[in-house]
Structure formats: C-alpha cells, structure tokens
Amino acid sequence: MEPVLSSNAKDKLKDAKLVQVVNEAYSTIAKTVHNEAYSVRVANAFGYTADDIKTAPSESHMGLACGNPVANASIKEGETVLDLGSGGGFDVFLAARKVGKTGQVIGLDGSADIITKARQNATKQGFSPPHVAFVLAQLTVPLPIATSSVACVLSNCVINLLPPSGNLHIFREIFRVLKPGGRLALSNIIAKKSLPDKIRNDLALYVGCISGAIQLEEYKGLVEQAGVEDATFVATGSDLNVYFTEETEKPSCCGTAPPPSNVPEASFDANEWASSYHIYAVKPDDSSDMTQPTPSVLLRWWDAYPPARCSPDLMSPSTLAEMIRIAELRSGHGYLVVDVRGEDHAGGHVIGSVQWRAQSFYDNLPAFLSAYGHIPKVIFYCGRSNGRGPRCAGWYQDYLEAQSITTSQAFVLEGGIVRWKSDPSTEDLVEFDTASED
Numbered sequence: 001m002e003p004v005l006s007s008n009a010k011d012k013l014k015d016a017k018l019v020q021v022v023n024e025a026y027s028t029i030a031k032t033v034h035n036e037a038y039s040v041r042v043a044n045a046f047g048y049t050a051d052d053i054k055t056a057p058s059e060s061h062m063g064l065a066c067g068n069p070v071a072n073a074s075i076k077e078g079e080t081v082l083d084l085g086s087g088g089g090f091d092v093f094l095a096a097r098k099v100g101k102t103g104q105v106i107g108l109d110g111s112a113d114i115i116t117k118a119r120q121n122a123t124k125q126g127f128s129p130p131h132v133a134f135v136l137a138q139l140t141v142p143l144p145i146a147t148s149s150v151a152c153v154l155s156n157c158v159i160n161l162l163p164p165s166g167n168l169h170i171f172r173e174i175f176r177v178l179k180p181g182g183r184l185a186l187s188n189i190i191a192k193k194s195l196p197d198k199i200r201n202d203l204a205l206y207v208g209c210i211s212g213a214i215q216l217e218e219y220k221g222l223v224e225q226a227g228v229e230d231a232t233f234v235a236t237g238s239d240l241n242v243y244f245t246e247e248t249e250k251p252s253c254c255g256t257a258p259p260p261s262n263v264p265e266a267s268f269d270a271n272e273w274a275s276s277y278h279i280y281a282v283k284p285d286d287s288s289d290m291t292q293p294t295p296s297v298l299l300r301w302w303d304a305y306p307p308a309r310c311s312p313d314l315m316s317p318s319t320l321a322e323m324i325r326i327a328e329l330r331s332g333h334g335y336l337v338v339d340v341r342g343e344d345h346a347g348g349h350v351i352g353s354v355q356w357r358a359q360s361f362y363d364n365l366p367a368f369l370s371a372y373g374h375i376p377k378v379i380f381y382c383g384r385s386n387g388r389g390p391r392c393a394g395w396y397q398d399y400l401e402a403q404s405i406t407t408s409q410a411f412v413l414e415g416g417i418v419r420w421k422s423d424p425s426t427e428d429l430v431e432f433d434t435a436s437e438d
Contacts, residue, residue, distance in 0.1 A: 018206065079152060083156075088121055096132050106132075122134065128363045143177060152182060153178060153186075171228060172227070184279070228281045240270035310393075334376060336372050338378060339353045342358075346432070377408075
C-alpha cells in the first residue's frame with residue numbers, strides 16, 4: 001500500500017514541482033538565442049532608458065522585467081545591494097554603476113544556466129567578485145546572506161514565481177538581511193481580481209508571472225506579517241500585453257515559457273487581470289549609515305564562483321618534503337607550492353611557497369596559468385586543506401582541462417599547513433614572513 005500523504009506534504013510536493021518548473025523554464029530561456037528586439041521592447045515598456053540599455057550587454061536584459069526597481073531605489077555610492085532573481089544581470093549592472101568601486105552588488109537566482117549567463121555578462125563588463133557577484137540560490141530557503149548586511153534589496157518580477165509558501169518566507173528573509181534603515185525596492189505583478197482556475201492553473205502563465213499573482217490586500221498582508229511597515233504600492237500603468245505581441249511565441253512576461261498554455265493568446269488580455277506595481281519600504285531605524293561596509297555579506301565567499309568539477313589528488317607531506325630536498329627540483333621548476341590562505345600565511349608556511357589568496361584566485365587564473373602553467377606539479381594548501389586549498393586546486397585543474405593543457409597538474413597537500421608544522425619530519429621546512437622594520 002502506498003503511504004497516504006498529509007495535506008502539508010502534498011503542498012510541499014506541489015511547491016517543489018513549481019520551483020522545478022520555473023527553474024527549468026529559465027534554464028531554457030538562458031540557452032535560447034537572444035531576441036534583442038523583444039527584450040528592448042519590454043525594457044522600454046517598463047521605464048528603462050536608452051542609456052540604461054546601452055550600458056549593459058544586450059543579453060543581460062532578457063525581457064524578464066515588469067518594472068525598473070533600480071530607478072526607484074535611491075542607490076548610493078558605497079552601498080551593498082542584493083537583487084533577488086537577478087536573471088541575466090541587467091539590474092545588477094545598473095546598480096553596480098551607482099554603488100561604484102566601493103560598493104557591492106550580489107545577484108541571486110535559482111537557475112544554474114541563468115547564473116552562468118549572468119557571470120559571462122559580468123566578465124564582458126569587467127565586473128568580478130566581490131564588487132559584483134552572481135550566486136546560485138533558491139529563494140524558498142534561507143538566503144546565503146548575512147543578517148543586517150544589505151542596504152537595498154531589489155527584485156524585478158520574481159516574487160510571483162515563488163510557490164505560495166515562499167511568499168511570506170522571502171519577505172521575512174528580506175527583512176532579515178536588510179540593515180536597519182535599509183530599503184526594499186520591488187517591481188512585481190499584482191492581481192486586480194481573483195484569477196479563474198483556467199489562469200491560476202496555467203503553468204505557462206505561472207512561469208510568466210501572471211497566474212502566481214496575488215491581490216493587493218493579500219500582498220500588503222504578507223509584507224506586514226514579515227515585519228515590513230508602511231510599504232508603498234504604486235501601480236505603474238504599464239501595458240502588460242507587451243508580453244503577448246505577435247513576435248512572442250508563447251505568453252510569458254518573463255521570456256518564452258516552455259510549458260504549453262491552455263489560455264488562447266488571442267483572447268487573453270493581461271491588463272484585465274493584473275497590473276505592474278512598484279513596491280517600496282524601509283526597515284525601521286533610518287539612522288544607520290548605509291555605506292558602512294559589512295565585513296562579509298555572502299555567508300560563503302566561494303558561492304560567487306562556479307564549483308570545482310575536478311578533485312585533484314592528495315600529496316602527502318613526506319612526498320612533498322622529499323621533492324623540496326632534491327636540489328634539482330627547485331620550487332618554480334619541477335614543482336610549485338601554493339599557499340592560498342590570507343593573513344594566516346604570516347603564521348608560518350611551507351618553505352619556498354608562493355601566496356595566491358583563495359578569495360581572488362578564480363579571477364586570477366589566467367595570470368596564474370601564464371606564470372606557472374609550465375610547472376609539472378602544482379601543490380595547493382590552506383590551514384587543513386579541507387576548503388580553500390582543494391577548491392583552488394580544483395579550479396586550476398578545471399582550467400587546465402578546459403584548455404587541454406597537460407604540462408601541469410594540480411595536487412592538494414594532505415593535512416595542510418597544520419599537519420606540515422606539527423610533523424617532526426617537516427618542521428625544518430617551515431618559514432615565516434620577515435617582520436618589516438620601521
């Protein structure tokens with residue numbers, strides 16, 4: 001006999017299915033040939049200027065908008081901004097130009113393919129972490145962002161893509177990550193009246209942000225429940241039928257949606273059922289300095305980069321020690337030892353090692369390869385070689401394999417510097433930074 005699911009369990013399964021459908025749809029959009037004419041038409045319809053469109057790669061504005069939250073967010077230089085459902089990165093790039101080099105903008109999205117596209121667009125713009133970062137994250141679970149670390153949260157036509165259980169959750173998470181005095185600037189679609197089942201249950205219209213829309217009073221209630229007071233809701237009056245032009249293959253406010261629609265396009269008037277809104281709120285206590293940097297906004301800095309695919313082999317301390325003691329295998333020739341730690345490097349490191357900090361290593365892979373790609377064995381380590389060391393070694397090996405380079409190979413020093421310093425057989429192979437003199 002099959003187990004009988006509770007109503008709560010059924011709701012969770014339904015919500016998980018919706019999340020899966022949305023992510024698959026957006027992955028398809030990311031892989032689809034970019035329709036620039038459609039994307040520009042949608043951007044123009046929702047308040048983006050010609051200058052906005054010109055400042056970002058064309059593939060970053062993907063026709064996924066229902067407003068222009070950046071224009072209403074009062075973003076200042078030096079602030080930290082979070083974009084929920086960042087798509088190809090259009091709003092992130094506009095915000096990055098406002099926060100300047102001293103600020104930070106992080107985009108979260110649930111589609112791995114969308115994140116890949118956004119990172120490619122960032123590279124075209126010369127942006128890299130931590131200034132601009134794109135992170136794969138589902139908005140239905142706790143956000144990988146530190147509490148009270150963000151000056152402004154943006155989102156553009158994304159909240160409606162969450163399952164019903166995710167709406168209250170995401171507003172509570174927004175309230176958590178905002179600094180006191182921090183701002184919320186959303187663009188979203190709100191239902192004008194109760195949606196009939198044929199619209200509510202249409203997956204294409206759900207992916208297109210329409211069938212997941214809730215009515216204004218319900219929306220206000222969710223925001224208040226999350227602790228956000230005195231939110232302002234402003235109907236934009238924008239024409240939602242811009243999504244349903246003859247050049248659009250299927251109804252979708254967020255690009256071309258793969259699920260088939262049961263609602264006839266010719267008879268569907270989006271403006272009858274829903275409206276685009278700007279939603280603005282401030283977390284209580286506006287005395288905070290929004291430009292004051294937060295030590296670490298991302299809970300895991302490495303989330304801003306692709307995970308390493310390769311798992312390089314371990315090298316034992318005794319093997320490395322033997323290599324160091326062989327004169328003809330001088331560091332930088334037959335082998336290279338790479339310390340990827342930060343300030344803890346000064347507390348003692350493998351003799352002859354070079355320092356390349358893990359937090360910036362991925363962005364510096366081209367320079368690293370140019371300098372050391374001829375060296376047969378490159379050994380990485382950190383404190384215990386459980387995190388930073390293996391991660392950087394994996395990135396380096398991935399980079400080698402992507403370019404079909406076989407002259408070099410990555411390894412991980414087993415046990416890291418902790419084991420190296422505590423092993424009597426290698427204690428003479430530890431050196432320390434020379435203290436600078438005044």
